[in-house]
Amino acid sequence: FPSGHVPTGLKCHPDQEHLIYPLGCTILIQAIKTQEQNFLHGHSNNVSCVTISKSGVYIASGQVTFMGFKADIILWDYKKRELMARLSLHKGKIEALAFSPNDLYLVSLGGPDDGSVVVWSIAKTEAICGSPAAGLNVGNATSVVFSQCHDEMFVTAGNGTIRVWELDLPNRKIWPTECQTGQMKRIVMSISMASDDSFFYLGTTTGDILKMNPRTKLLADTGPAKDKFSLGVSAIKCLKTGGLLVGSGAGLLVFCRSPSYKPIKKIQLQGGITSISLRGEGHQFFVGTEESHIYRVNFTDFKETLVTTCHFEAVEDVVFPFGTAELFATCAKKDIRVWHTLSNRELLRITVPNMTCHEPVLCGFQVRVWQIGHQTQKLEEALKEHKSSVSCIRVKKNNEECVTASTDGTCIIWDLVRLRRNQMILANTLFQCVCYHPEEFQIITSGTDRKIAYWEVFDGSGIRELDGSLSGSINGMDITPEGVHFVTGGNDHLVKVWDYNEGEVTHVGVGHSGNITRVRISPGNEYIVSVSADGAILRWKYPFPS
Structure with missing residues (x-):
């Protein structure tokens, strides 16, 4: 919502x-x-x-x-x-x-x-x-x-x-x-x-x-x-029995009567109330708030139940835990949420006010390497090569190498053991996303020039280039564990599935109404989850047999 x-x-x-x-x-x-x-x-x-x-x-x-x-x-x-x-x-x-x-x-x-x-x-x-x-x-x-x-x-x-x-x-x-x-x-x-x-x-x-x-x-x-x-x-509804349901911009829901309009029953909800809609005569009703919450309220006991919720600002990233498609996590400007994939229900919300979560582990123009324990986080090294914001990080399976994409027009491949730069890729674009091919000898990148580029990891040379979109930047990309297909999404609001070797689009998903910020293929290739700048999270059926 x-x-x-x-x-x-x-x-x-x-x-x-x-x-x-x-x-x-x-x-x-x-x-x-x-x-x-x-x-x-x-x-x-x-x-x-x-x-x-x-x-x-x-x-x-x-x-x-x-x-x-x-x-x-x-x-x-x-x-x-x-x-x-x-x-x-x-x-x-x-x-x-x-x-x-x-x-x-x-x-x-x-x-x-x-x-x-x-x-x-x-x-x-x-x-x-x-x-x-x-x-x-x-x-x-x-x-x-x-x-x-x-x-x-x-x-x-x-x-x-x-x-x-x-x-x-x-x-x-x-x-x-x-x-x-x-x-x-x-x-x-x-x-x-x-x-x-x-x-x-x-x-x-x-x-x-x-x-x-x-x-x-x-x-x-x-x-x-x-x-x-x-x-x-901000919202008002007449009841047939007489009396009014009133919603305020501060999230207060009140039942009152004319002429005093003093609260007879009231509850505090999260976010300014924008809608009150009766189910039948009003024995039960639904309330919508600015913070994208839909509540169900029974009139007699006047207690709220959260029916549906979503991010109310741009969703910056989505990620599946290792090896399971049952859960996934998304992050937005003020919060990180964990969702149950099949039921679309929110399981956990971590609210961090005044802190924009973009991609897990991103920090301005530096790439920082952290050692994370159960109780501690220790900064190992800050790698200062990028001249502009880092938009995407991918780590190799053996954890000894990673690639970072930046809006300064460079992709850098780092050695995580020596904490030094191995290779740099330059292009006339603001890189938004990067992926390792599962065999890890090639990477694919994309960004504001709407091109999908294949590169050699060993020497950083270009292999080929595809037209990824006709109208807008490509912001998100993910590849299957087999490396046969990959998915892209961007400012054209389309989710596209590509054949890696042929370089051709096999399927297109139409459904987003905002710019797609990230896409992910679930472990086991069952679903594709895409998130967008209007706060939507869409789950798609993966088009090939998993």
Whole structure:
């Protein structure tokens, strides 16, 4: 769940069996019981919002794109797991989406550069009408919610603006009415409509909640008066029984009621809360946080259970322990995690604040050799040859030699007994990865020049060069113990399996939405695990019989 920062990005499907959330440019549908995953591919850039129709038949998702370009909304068929229509009108970013209660219309909000609200017909998959989302003297609208009972009314809210809209279908127009909040100026972060349309609730950056009447367009009440929610009310959900579930930017989850909004039940979660999604009537619900945690909470005992977790920043490296494919470890900016391969579950987390773990055993421009005991670490030698950061280290099977790749355009082969340089390889590239062939008389390297180069270990001479990618740097590489195939991954977001001798691609894996930082083949050649800059860890079936 690396896209934990997407507001209301985590949704529980009305069938109560699946969770839906964005992962970079893809939408992920995950079965709650079996953890089985389906991917919806179609967006060209990161997904910025997701919504599900009340019936559960449709999913809609919007994306960000570059300034001045059109940002697509994609309408998906949930049952068939396929793309139904692509709706293009907004520019730059889709801020929020909402379905009407009877699946007749979809309303979309454009981002800051677009500033418009558009109503789409789902049957015809075309726009009915549009309008500027907010007035001239206020900020952007960032949230939208449809009426729970009528297909012709919805509400938008944002920086200093709260508007109730009426759809006039015969004239193809939408009419806004500005809601009155008196002297209060608020920036709205989240919005939720009561099941009978009697009121809607707005969570603000100030940390209080506004209760508005959609008929009179007037403020009913506001609170809490004291002890406001730290870092704003980032998620809010109305319950049918009355009462509200409120999530704060500081990770506090609270059940409260109007008009006091004092906490009746509360728990502290890890990371700012971005989504609260009810399972059924709300006897159980799921909470998503900025730190890529998905929690399941039972309403009665109000205790959280961690369902899914992932890195919420770029994953720098992945490694399997010697001789087993059951576990693997990954490292990111602030933590190192150990995962169980088959169940995708996290077994251990080591948190090291303010310390970026790149590759195990890397240190700036020096290559340091350490002697590691059970309780002690002793620095044997610092080998100072590289002029820039060291990006990859591989050690020979007998532990007497290693090769280091650096972004200064050199690969150095070191003698670990004499602690001296044996050989240096120079190329016009920033080396990102290096591998020994299992027979250890050749190495293969790659980097920002997109070329895969084969070199002799003995004298450092070049053997051959392949075009590794058409579009971007190659950042990760691994080779099978037999030396028959190797795998690469890089900025083109593709995992490629190569034949070592022929130098040709045999298989391509499409699934990442961020730059791939490292790839590893598991011992026994069962899986390939690739990690990327968007925080994703993908496990692939190795394409040849293991």
